[in-house]
Amino acid sequence: xxxxxxxxxxxxxxxxxxxxxxxxxxxxxxxxxxxxxxxxxxxxxxxxxxxxxxxxxxxxxxxxxxxxxxxxxxxxxxxxxxxxxxxxxxxxxxxxxxxxxxxxxxxxxxx
Amino acid sequence: xxxxxxxxxxxxxxxxxxxxxxxxxxxxxxxxxxxxxxxxxxxxxxxxxxxxxxxxxxxxxxxxxxxxxxxxxxxxxxxxxxxxxxxxxxxxxxxxxxxxxxxxxxxxxxxxxx
Numbered sequence: 001x002x003x004x005x006x007x008x009x010x011x012x013x014x015x016x017x018x019x020x021x022x023x024x025x026x027x028x029x030x031x032x033x034x035x036x037x038x039x040x041x042x043x044x045x046x047x048x049x050x051x052x053x054x055x056x057x058x059x060x061x062x063x064x065x066x067x068x069x070x071x072x073x074x075x076x077x078x079x080x081x082x083x084x085x086x087x088x089x090x091x092x093x094x095x096x097x098x099x100x101x102x103x104x105x106x107x108x109x110x111x
Numbered sequence: 112x113x114x115x116x117x118x119x120x121x122x123x124x125x126x127x128x129x130x131x132x133x134x135x136x137x138x139x140x141x142x143x144x145x146x147x148x149x150x151x152x153x154x155x156x157x158x159x160x161x162x163x164x165x166x167x168x169x170x171x172x173x174x175x176x177x178x179x180x181x182x183x184x185x186x187x188x189x190x191x192x193x194x195x196x197x198x199x200x201x202x203x204x205x206x207x208x209x210x211x212x213x214x215x216x217x218x219x220x221x222x223x224x225x
Contacts, residue, residue, distance in 0.1 A: 004154075033212075040120070042201065042217035043155075058212060090154055099145070100213060102154030 002026055004103035006091050012109045013081045021076040021106050023091030029101070031094045032074040033058075034066060036087040037105075043090065049074055081110045113138040115204045117216035125224045126194055132187040132219050134202030144185040145203040145213065146176055155201060161185065172196070197223045 007022040023032065030051050035043040035058075045058030049068040063085060065077045074093075078085060086109050092100040114137045124130055136142060143162050147155040159170025166178040176187045185202060202216040 035215075040217060043215040045212055048212060092155075099157045099160060100147075100155075102156070104154050105152075 004091055004093055004101050006089075006103040006106050008106060009104065010107050012111065013078075014111050015082060017081050018077070018079050019081065019108075020078075021089055021091075021108075023074045023076070023093075023103060024072055025074075025091075025093040025101070026072060027093060027095075027101065028071070029093035029095050030071075031096065031100075032068065033092045033094075033100065034064070034074065034076045035090045035092065036060065036085075037090060038087050046076065046089075081108075083110045086110045113142065113204055113206065113214055115202050115214050115216035117200075117202055117219050119219045120217070121220050121222065123222040123224060124192055127191050130187075130189045130192045130196070130221070132200050132202075132221070134185045134187065134216060136183050136185065136202075136204045138183075138204060138206065140206070141178075141180065143205040144176075144178060145205070146170065146174070146185070146187050147201045147203060147215075148172075149199045149201065149218075151198070158187070158200075192221075192223055194223045194225065197221055 004025045033048040034046040044060045047066040049055045052071040055066045067075045089106045091103040094100045116135045145160045146158040149155045161168045161178045199218045199220045201218045203213045205213045
């Protein structure tokens with residue numbers, strides 16, 4: 001039982017490049033989330049999903065897209081990376097309104 | 112709109128001393144309340160949660176929190192801190208409805224003096 005895993009752990013991009021972050025959970029949770037964490041800002045919700053095939057915008061969705069084609073996976077895409085997207089990205093999953101289980105994070109730097 | 116305030120960005124306590132981290136929320140009804148901890152380089156881990164019932168909640172690692180409706184607070188306490196408690200602590204609020212989201216506070220970083 002691995003819990004929530006994130007791929008990759010680190011990535012450096014140049015401005016304008018694209019990439020996809022993968023989140024996988026093996027707890028059969030309905031809800032999945034993508035957050036970004038920046039110093040002094042806490043965690044801010046980017047997008048979330050309440051079930052397979054559904055996605056919704058969070059607090060800071062601009063510049064990101066997501067997909068939830070399979071219940072266990074939640075993908076976060078950056079189509080054209082910008083330096084403002086330099087951050088640590090966390091994925092989480094939960095079963096309804098309950099404890100969120102977090103992945104270890106992905107540290108992204110955009111030059 | 113609901114919000115969460117953690118008034119202390121940094122707190123320093125000596126090992127063995129007691130600890131209280133403050134959290135205030137803004138929401139009309141009683142929300143679901145959480146405390147998470149983040150060790151350096153790690154993801155967040157749940158310490159404890161309050162949904163209803165007894166307003167004093169026990170969590171892992173010897174932590175407890177008390178929900179005070181009159182003060183809209185959910186402060187985290189520990190009677191005697193250990194060096195391993197040095198981390199960042201996040202209070203979070205959720206209304207408990209399907210499609211709703213957790214709102215996190217900006218965090219309090221705890222430093223422990225030997």
